[in-house]
Amino acid sequence: MQSRRQFICQSTAAIALMPLVACARADAMDYQTAAAKLRADLPKNPDMQEMLRFATLAANGHNSQPWRFSINGSNASIIPDLSRRTPVVDPDDHHLFISLGCAAENLLLAGAAHGRPGELLFLNTDGGRIDIGLGRGKAEKSALYSAIPKRQTTRSIYQGGRISVADLADLEAAGNVEGVSIHIITDDRQREAVLDQVISANTQQMGNPDFVKEMKQWVRFNPDAALAKRDGLFSLSTGGPIAPTFVGRALFSQFWDVDAENKKYAAQIRSSPVVAVFTGDKANKDNWIKVGRSFQRFALQATALGLRHAHINQPIEVTSARQQFASWLGTPGSRPDLVIRLGYAPALPMSLRRPVTDVLIPWEISR
Numbered sequence: 300m301q302s303r304r305q306f307i308c309q310s311t312a313a314i315a316l317m318p319l320v321a322c323a324r325a326d327a328m329d330y331q332t333a334a335a336k337l338r339a340d341l342p343k344n345p346d347m348q349e350m351l352r353f354a355t356l357a358a359n360g361h362n363s364q365p366w367r368f369s370i371n372g373s374n375a376s377i378i379p380d381l382s383r384r385t386p387v388v389d390p391d392d393h394h395l396f397i398s399l400g401c402a403a404e405n406l407l408l409a410g411a412a413h414g415r416p417g418e419l420l421f422l423n424t425d426g427g428r429i430d431i432g433l434g435r436g437k438a439e440k441s442a443l444y445s446a447i448p449k450r451q452t453t454r455s456i457y458q459g460g461r462i463s464v465a466d467l468a469d470l471e472a473a474g475n476v477e478g479v480s481i482h483i484i485t486d487d488r489q490r491e492a493v494l495d496q497v498i499s500a501n502t503q504q505m506g507n508p509d510f511v512k513e514m515k516q517w518v519r520f521n522p523d524a525a526l527a528k529r530d531g532l533f534s535l536s537t538g539g540p541i542a543p544t545f546v547g548r549a550l551f552s553q554f555w556d557v558d559a560e561n562k563k564y565a566a567q568i569r570s571s572p573v574v575a576v577f578t579g580d581k582a583n584k585d586n587w588i589k590v591g592r593s594f595q596r597f598a599l600q601a602t603a604l605g606l607r608h609a610h611i612n613q614p615i616e617v618t619s620a621r622q623q624f625a626s627w628l629g630t631p632g633s634r635p636d637l638v639i640r641l642g643y644a645p646a647l648p649m650s651l652r653r654p655v656t657d658v659l660i661p662w663e664i665s666r
């Protein structure tokens with residue numbers, strides 16, 4: 300039941316929204332068109348710039364798109380964009396380098412699909428750089444490649460049910476990257492234990508005003524705001540309401556209530572038949588890129604199998620919770636990198652990306 304305060308807040312927001320409804324509808328159409336255009340099929344024999352569009356469709360923390368790219372013939376580099384760090388939730392750039400690994404994997408899959416199989420080299424100098432060289436070979440349009448434009452993070456309550464043993468085997472095989480382990484949880488009691496740790500860590504995170512402030516900066520409260528920046532977390536993609544930016548910002552802290560969020564996580568996790576935990580052998584940039592590649596492949600395979608996924612990373616984001624989570628997993632001393640839930644659900648609105656031209660820098664500058 301709604302509290303009196305919630306009711307007053309929502310009524311006030313609704314009145315403030317009324318004149319904007321017609322305008323928001325037009326924006327919503329523009330939003331959908333932009334999201335669909337981003338995901339249009341690649342042409343035959345795409346050039347590197349066209350393939351980079353598929354690289355940018357990768358999962359990435361807060362949709363901050365912390366990357367820049369440069370191209371030289373058959374070579375591309377992915378360079379971290381440190382101006383897009385999220386220092387509160389990701390103080391050591393762990394998520395940032397995982398995100399670069401996700402983008403690199405999409406580019407390699409796109410190359411392989413168009414007869415340009417590639418190799419990746421990570422150079423851990425000056426902040427780090429991923430170099431990818433594409434060669435010539437047989438075109439292999441894999442199920443993972445075809446899933447790139449369809450994959451999305453789906454933060455909704457799923458439909459329950461079970462995921463077959465065969466599908467779980469396909470997922471593990473797809474995510475098999477040297478140096479990365481995937482721990483699959485299907486047992487109800489273990490899932491409840493994950494939920495307890497998510498709730499405990501989420502309560503800590505949401506009690507940190509800096510975390511709330513950082514999150515608010517990345518929320519795009521309406522289609523117009525999302526279209527203007529083409530980054531960040533669009534309200535409707537995160538299960539939130541649409542509001543004018545000034546209303547959303549003003550009411551964010553009041554609406555983003557820890558009890559309500561914890562209840563939402565409980566319902567979401569209990570509706571998800573599988574939880575998967577990704578752990579790299581080592582906690583360094585090189586391995587975080589590998590974790591990103593493994594996770595991206597796993598998420599694409601899930602998409603190909605008709606499954607949705609979403610992150611429940613709180614136990615690995617809160618430093619004090621992480622060691623306890625590693626011990627609970629049976630790998631004390633390790634650094635679990637990502638926690639994902641999987642299940643069946645309808646799609647939510649797709650997220651946006653900045654155009655490749657906005658993230659392309661000259662080759663010489665990237666050296």
Ligand SMILES: Cc1cc2nc3c(=O)[nH]c(=O)nc-3n(C[C@H](O)[C@H](O)[C@H](O)COP(=O)(O)O)c2cc1C
Nearest residue numbers: 357358359360361362394397398451452610612650
């Ligand atoms: C390293 C990493 C960490 C992430 N952490 C979270 C998270 O804690 N909560 C969440 O809801 N989504 C998380 N995401 C998902 C991103 O928010 C999502 O990929 C981004 O908004 C783009 O949306 P898309 O995946 O639908 O394309 C994470 C993604 C990555 C790669």
